[in-house]
Amino acid sequence: MAKILAVDDDKRILKLIKNALEINQHNVVTLQNAENTPIEAFCGYDLILLDIMMPGIDGFKLCEKIRHTVDCPIIFLTAKIEESAIVRALMLGGDDYIKKPFGVMELNARVDAYLRRETRGKPTKKLVYDNITIDFDKKEIRVCNNLIAYTKNEYNICEFLALNRGKVFTKQGIFEAIYDFSSDTQFSVITEYIRLIRNKFKEYNCFPIETVWGVGYMWK
Known part of the structure; x- marks a missing residue:
């Protein structure tokens, strides 16, 4: 209930x-x-x-x-x-x-x-990639120990890509993983989220999300 x-x-x-x-x-x-x-x-x-x-x-x-x-x-x-x-x-x-x-x-x-x-249970642990730390329990992302302010869906995109590091996902794939429903007209929202996420990492000269041209995005 x-x-x-x-x-x-x-x-x-x-x-x-x-x-x-x-x-x-x-x-x-x-x-x-x-x-x-x-x-x-x-x-x-x-x-x-x-x-x-x-x-x-x-x-x-x-x-x-x-x-x-x-x-x-x-x-x-x-x-x-x-x-x-x-x-x-x-x-x-x-x-x-x-x-x-x-x-x-x-x-x-x-x-x-x-x-x-x-x-749905998520692993009780942290992911540490170079100077980036993602804490699943606290739903926090830190760069060089600086807490990054993210919206819920920005965090979810980072967590999804980081958990699948090295794998390339289309905008559609990311959208469906985050929202659990599919619609051709809303995939463009992922492009805007990626832009906002990158701007926040850029402040610390950090660029973890790579564009694979013609395909999608991946966490390096």
Whole structure:
């Protein structure tokens, strides 16, 4: 059983979500107006479902506001299917999206898939490559003992590539490893993440991610 927060301005959607997820014995808290809700109120959940189109503060702004404090998966609920909207949602720290209208079975399947992923055990150890240290327990990356500030998905990309050092992955391969779903229109988000990651390493004259032209990327 997981503790899940659903944020949507539509009471009917919140009722549907609550009834659907309680079938699998989840504890569901609903929030209809998040505009003046303190960040602390979003902590302590195993997963957050977040509508994009809301008055006052929309899902994009709310995700950006809480992402550095909240480490659990955030799944957007959206009727917006434009590539630019989906890419923006992912770049702000969203883990997935569900298109409205959605069914009970799809909602439960997506939620349970992310909950299983979060509880999937990772090796309790550190990886040390030259002057780079990745701590799996703390989800930290240090260069020459300097802590690097990364978003959740930036860290996940670094961890995935580092664990598979020397192997080349396409943008599609990295995308599917990080997000657990496939869509041709969102692979471009990986290019932007790689650029941001490289800029952070560049400050320390460190270049661990190599471009294999015409193929993809690898951790050297």
